[in-house]
Amino acid sequence: MKPQTSSFDKTGDTHPPAGGPLSGVRVLDLTSIAMGPLATQMLGDMGADVIKVESPQGDAFRYSAGGRSPGMSSTFLNFNRNKRSVVLDLKDAKGVDELLSMVKLADVLVHSLRPKAMRKLRLDYDRLQALNQRLVYCGAYGFSEKGPYAGRAAYDDIIQAMSGMASIQADPRSGEPAYVKSIIADKISGLTVVNAIVMALFERELSGMGQAIEVPMFETMAAFNLLEHMTGEVFSPPNGEMGYARLLSTQRRPYRTSNGHIALMPYTTRQWRRFFTVAGHPEISDQERVTDAAVRNREIDALYELLARIVAAKSTEQWLALLADEDIPHAAVNTLPDLLDDEHLRAVGLFQPVRHETEGDMKALGIPVAFSRTPGSIRRLAPALGSHSSAEVLASWNVHG
Template sequence: MEGPLSGIRVLALENYLAGPVASMTMGDLGAEVIKIEPPQGDLSRLTFGPNHKGESSHFLSWNRNKKSVVLDLRTATGKEAFYDLVRISDVVLNNFRPGVMERLGAGYATLKGLNPRIVCVNLTGMGPSGPYRDRPAVESTAAGISGILSVTGEPGGRPVRPGPAMSDLANAMYAVIATLSSLYERERTGVGQNVDVSLLGASVAFMGYHICYYACSGIIPQPLGSGYPFTAPYGAYKTKEGYVVLGPCWPRIARAVGAEWLTDDPRFATAEARLEHRAELDAEIEKALVEATAEEWLDIFYAEDIVAGPLKTVDQVVVDPQVNHLNMILDLEHSLGGTVKVAGNPVMMDSLRGVHSAPPVLGQHTDQVLKELLHYPEERLRSLKEEQAANFGETQEHTRKER
């Protein structure tokens, strides 16, 4: 890959989602990402469900444009190899619980001593300090504590988890922003720094509007289905066949669906009134929409320049012409054979070009990295192997068969 981050080397010690998404994003932008895995690999490799030749779909989703190097940091020789990589790298990223990196001998104080220019990025659950510091956390618990689950779902219904892992994705994006900001600052100061981004903090940041809404009104925000807090009509509406998703285009929506009389109804005459009577307005719109299919209504809405779109399922998304025009569906040739279909990166830049690489199998690049970057002789490689401090890909077939 060539891109704005070409020449930046990232060492990623990560599992599951937030860390892998952050490092993958930097890899998409041209960074060299070396995924440092323990002997058993990233835990997402072991998740059950759909797979490609034994490689978990969860792992495949978030690990393209990376090299897999297996080092056991619990061994002296494995740790020394990691330290050698730190000396020639720019970023060390991890999404472990607080204190784990220190126990591995890889805390910021240690790494800074090896390389004063290193940027250490820690993606934690509840944060590096505070009363919740040592609690285990995943995206659903962060979504619960941050209030995301309290505003997601249908009015009066049970809390609903957003389809995508919003808290993890938010954490990853803020981590990328923090990393790039730190690298930019390093250009001025000549030194790196320690960065912390928490799952909880990123989740609360995504609740910015709801928090301000509450502060200004004293009203506790509630779930609105697919609606939006300050405008109606808005959201997904059922038609004769399928759903349409409508944006804020009142009163043109009323005219387009042949229900212009709604604009004269006192319940819907003002924006404030429509919010108060949102449920009644939605019901009236759906009464009109059942007269035609989603496809037929969309032709009408587009002709009137009304903000509208279809509600597509994943099988429809992957063949959507605009989605593919934006290069958002990638077919990557996998080292085990065949191709892997993954979602692309939405960033388009003049300086960004190159071929994406498929997610690596466990230990696929250990030999290459230790030889080409660290110039380790064969004798040292044999020693690492004999001490089980490094894995050169020999156990990957065994691991896949066990799954």
């Protein structure tokens, strides 16, 4: 991924050669906020032609903080590149007809409306599948239609609370639950949407048939959290309490040095033994709680507390120099602004300087995933509301078969 400067026209478009791994895939995006837009942006980054179908009011993320002009917030810009924007009023028959004309030629439709709303609009899978048997139809919303929570409103905070995420982030002193300071449920669910759609497209190449997909946030995040935290409840009857002890240790945190903080994580027996030797405490490296993984896991709180006391005796710079060649996982604790100056991120081109016709100079986040033959690309910056039309989309799709 090499740094490059690109210019975009008034619709936010540029036209480098196509060729991403999803080149030729046509996606109708009826999502808003974060989960769905992240998923469809990733499909677009990999070459798919993504049509963002918006109401006349537009995606609510257009109006979040950090924009230079109305309807083009920084968060919207970061979640909606490589898309064309078509405004349709789906409460009006004309808007529905325009959408259906695109459905006939689309490969994927992904929506974040509640299924009841899609049925009311007569945009449920059964109807659309009758128009296009190859359509992959993905619903991405809060709760599965199969359970009693079906149809409930859901946003990231609600899913963090319900999935156990907020409880395991609890302050160890007060016990108060806390949210991860990231829309992590939206992002993880968005990644799951991408996985599901790509798998369905692969299967379609074998069967010739599309299918309906449901990606509910609650179930996705519950499964995500329980992978390591189910522990004793994996067995019937249970053979212990839930919760991965190392992760829930009250001593697990960035450690205070004499002048700041450092992230430090000896993990293997060799790494633990090497840390105590390098730190000037070789007598500890031969103790059973260091050399025996089972004992180490039982006494992890005490080991982390000991580690914290040792780390406090030196500066951050001293520790970074001391550990540099020891193959013990460690790092400085970056702030968000630090990332903009990180030498590694600069070298791989994570921040792409671009110029948007209406928003001016910007830093676009590059594409972290690298393909040797069919790399993704930034072909369009996030579009202004309604900067394209269904007629334009249909004309381009019909031209290319």
